[in-house]
Amino acid sequence: MSLSPAAGPVPAAIGSGGTAGPPRDRRGAGHSPGRLAWLRLRADRTALASGAALVLFLLVALAAPLIELTYGIGPRDQFQDRLDGFGLPLGRAGGVSGEHFFGLEPRLGRDIFIRLVYGLRTSLFVALAAAVLTSVIGVVLGTLAGYLGGWLDAVVTWITDLTLALPFLVVALVLPPMLTLRFYGQRDTVPAAFGVGVLIVIFAVFGWTGTARLIRGQVIALREREFVAAARASGAGPWHMLFRELLPNLRAPILVSFSLTVPQFVTGEAALSFIGVGLTEETPSFGRMIYQSLEYLQTDPAFVLFPGVVIFALVLAVNLFGDALRDALDPKSAG
Amino acid sequence: MTDGPADEAGPLLRVRGLTKHFPVRGGPVRAVDGLDFEVRAGETLGLVGESGCGKSTTGRLLVRLLEPTGGSIEFAGHDLTHAGRRHLRPLRGQLQIIFQDPYASLNPRHPVGRIIAMPLRVNRIDPPGGTRARVRELMERVGLNPEHHNRYPHEFSGGQRQRVGIARALATEPRLVVADEPVSALDVSIQAQVVNLLRRLHRDLGLALVLISHDLAVVRHLCQRVAVMYLGRIVEIGDRDDIYHRPQHPYTRALLAAVPHVGQFGPAGRLRLTGEAPTPLDPPSGCRFRTRCPRARERCAVEEPALVRRDGGGQATACHFPGPDPLPAEPVRAMA
Ligand SMILES: Nc1ncnc2c1ncn2[C@@H]1O[C@H](COP(=O)(O)OP(=O)(O)O)[C@@H](O)[C@H]1O
Numbered sequence: 209m210s211l212s213p214a215a216g217p218v219p220a221a222i223g224s225g226g227t228a229g230p231p232r233d234r235r236g237a238g239h240s241p242g243r244l245a246w247l248r249l250r251a252d253r254t255a256l257a258s259g260a261a262l263v264l265f266l267l268v269a270l271a272a273p274l275i276e277l278t279y280g281i282g283p284r285d286q287f288q289d290r291l292d293g294f295g296l297p298l299g300r301a302g303g304v305s306g307e308h309f310f311g312l313e314p315r316l317g318r319d320i321f322i323r324l325v326y327g328l329r330t331s332l333f334v335a336l337a338a339a340v341l342t343s344v345i346g347v348v349l350g351t352l353a354g355y356l357g358g359w360l361d362a363v364v365t366w367i368t369d370l371t372l373a374l375p376f377l378v379v380a381l382v383l384p385p386m387l388t389l390r391f392y393g394q395r396d397t398v399p400a401a402f403g404v405g406v407l408i409v410i411f412a413v414f415g416w417t418g419t420a421r422l423i424r425g426q427v428i429a430l431r432e433r434e435f436v437a438a439a440r441a442s443g444a445g446p447w448h449m450l451f452r453e454l455l456p457n458l459r460a461p462i463l464v465s466f467s468l469t470v471p472q473f474v475t476g477e478a479a480l481s482f483i484g485v486g487l488t489e490e491t492p493s494f495g496r497m498i499y500q501s502l503e504y505l506q507t508d509p510a511f512v513l514f515p516g517v518v519i520f521a522l523v524l525a526v527n528l529f530g531d532a533l534r535d536a537l538d539p540k541s542a543g
Numbered sequence: 544m545t546d547g548p549a550d551e552a553g554p555l556l557r558v559r560g561l562t563k564h565f566p567v568r569g570g571p572v573r574a575v576d577g578l579d580f581e582v583r584a585g586e587t588l589g590l591v592g593e594s595g596c597g598k599s600t601t602g603r604l605l606v607r608l609l610e611p612t613g614g615s616i617e618f619a620g621h622d623l624t625h626a627g628r629r630h631l632r633p634l635r636g637q638l639q640i641i642f643q644d645p646y647a648s649l650n651p652r653h654p655v656g657r658i659i660a661m662p663l664r665v666n667r668i669d670p671p672g673g674t675r676a677r678v679r680e681l682m683e684r685v686g687l688n689p690e691h692h693n694r695y696p697h698e699f700s701g702g703q704r705q706r707v708g709i710a711r712a713l714a715t716e717p718r719l720v721v722a723d724e725p726v727s728a729l730d731v732s733i734q735a736q737v738v739n740l741l742r743r744l745h746r747d748l749g750l751a752l753v754l755i756s757h758d759l760a761v762v763r764h765l766c767q768r769v770a771v772m773y774l775g776r777i778v779e780i781g782d783r784d785d786i787y788h789r790p791q792h793p794y795t796r797a798l799l800a801a802v803p804h805v806g807q808f809g810p811a812g813r814l815r816l817t818g819e820a821p822t823p824l825d826p827p828s829g830c831r832f833r834t835r836c837p838r839a840r841e842r843c844a845v846e847e848p849a850l851v852r853r854d855g856g857g858q859a860t861a862c863h864f865p866g867p868d869p870l871p872a873e874p875v876r877a878m879a
Pocket residue numbers: 565567572573574592593594595596597598599600601823
């Protein structure tokens with residue numbers, strides 16, 4: 209059966225009242241474009257594999273406290289007694305054992321497995337929260353600029369250009385310490401959530417421009433379509449226009465830009481915590497772990513291996529799934 | 544003539560000096576430049592002319608998708624010319640539009656039932672028997688299977704989609720429907736079916752129709768009266784038979800001559816339409832048609848011909864030298 213909208217007009221008997229039509233699904237309803245995309249996605253092996261991996265990662269991140277409970281070791285527990293005189297874990301492959309699945313960190317002797325589980329939680333939380341915030345800002349500004357046009361469009365375009373001109377690294381390096389100083393002074397201990405929040409805000413502030421531009425372009429293209437004119441000619445107000453006519457057509461581009469920003473923020477979080485920005489020391493994070501592991505590249509290579517492999521797998525899964533999702537949403541762009 | 548609501552004494556739609564200039568770089572585009580016409584209740588008026596002469600702009604002005612630069616539009620006794628959304632609201636349902644492109648004119652994310660119900664929903668109209676029943680009835684009326692109300696536009700053919708667009712325009716039981724090239728995007732084999740549907744709807748529902756088309760055969764089939772447009776102006780208007788059998792304006796004659804089986808006058812009347820219409824950015828002085836008119840004379844360059852009735856009939860022509868008769872002595876030459 210033909211599931212592609214590109215299949216063109218159905219050669220049905222129109223004169224006889226157009227009773228013939230394409231196949232329906234089980235509920236007798238038609239296939240919405242969203243449903244077609246879903247069917248295409250389900251038929252895509254890469255999408256299935258990367259999607260399954262993503263679900264697994266998400267479950268692990270969500271169930272981190274449960275995993276801690278069953279595993280019996282917390283992310284801040286130290287096992288100094290299992291380190292040798294140089295602070296390196298005893299045993300093979302960085303102390304891998306039935307008790308410590310991925311071994312121990314040198315020096316502090318913390319369990320790598322449970323820290324990776326919590327690192328995944330941090331990473332996904334930061335990336336998803338930042339991507340949601342990015343989408344909200346980008347969609348709101350892009351839609352307003354594209355739909356209303358005029359001076360509002362000019363202002364949004366101007367803010368976009370300004371944001372693009374901001375040097376990301378400089379702001380990322382300067383802003384968190386400034387904010388920490390402002391809110392907690394010199395001495396107070398900073399709660400981990402604060403560092404996470406700052407990171408999310410930085411990503412959102414720098415990330416929304418791409419979404420806004422994409423959405424603005426889509427809205428401008430949609431605005432010229434005659435179904436929008438039909439609604440206007442029927443007296444539709446702005447609420448109906450935005451939420452009934454435009455937004456349903458923006459779901460695909462919103463998902464696309466979301467799928468593009470998530471992996472960006474996963475690597476971004478790792479990169480920033482690698483250079484020591486944002487997250488506090490005790491927040492488990494891939495970037496932090498890799499940074500610390502560099503010192504032990506020679507003496508304890510297992511320490512870099514585990515977080516390296518996990519973050520690689522995570523970014524790969526996010527990217528592959530994003531690609532498959534984009535293909536499913538826009539079959540014309542698929543190779 | 545079909546019976547229309549007998550409340551107003553005057554015509555349903557009255558257009559006076561209607562003008563739309565688009566501000567663009569290089570001066571205003573005079574897309575519509577002073578139209579006068581009327582449409583009575585239940586009447587069908589065809590608007591014909593070459594591409595770019597301002598037909599669509601006129602249609603969009605009539606349903607107030609565009610705001611006129613000048614002139615006035617009066618519908619059912621209300622002045623719509625500069626009416627705001629609030630003021631237009633109660634009239635929107637009585638004045639609907641059908642678009643040319645059956646692909647762009649339906650929201651791809653809505654099932655067709657919702658598309659057809661949109662004007663009801665937007666205007667918070669609860670039809671007797673409910674919206675669902677109304678949608679079913681509309682789908683049946685335009686020849687669609689009501690069972691298909693929860694299918695999406697991409698599951699229909701071009702002709703079926705155009706029927707959906709027509710059903711949507713009928714949802715609020717309008718008194719006037721503007722149809723902008725309703726069949727020109729369709730396969731030739733399907734055009735006749737949709738034309739016949741429009742004809743039946745006009746007959747059964749008694750709605751007034753402004754049919755915009757560059758296809759003279761379609762207009763002849765559907766319209767009681769015809770207005771011929773050239774470069775933003777009406778050059779000739781009259782009853783269908785007068786326009787098709789006794790065209791007075793050289794442009795009308797040329798248009799008809801280009802369609803052999805439609806134009807029904809002898810070789811003597813045959814005129815060829817050569818070249819392209821000048822740009823509405825900079826229309827010719829005097830008569831706008833003079834750069835292509837085989838009858839053009841000095842007077843045509845300096846004096847713009849008014850749309851005047853001839854012989855006291857319903858036919859009006861904007862030409863200094865109308866009619867099929869050969870011109871007297873003065874040499875005829877085209878002015879470039
Ligand atoms: N929004 C607009 N801005 C500028 N020019 C326009 C716009 N819409 C139409 N025009 C111009 O107005 C003229 C008439 O266009 P239109 O009404 O679409 O003609 P038709 O429907 O008879 O082909 C054309 O020259 C067109 O380029």
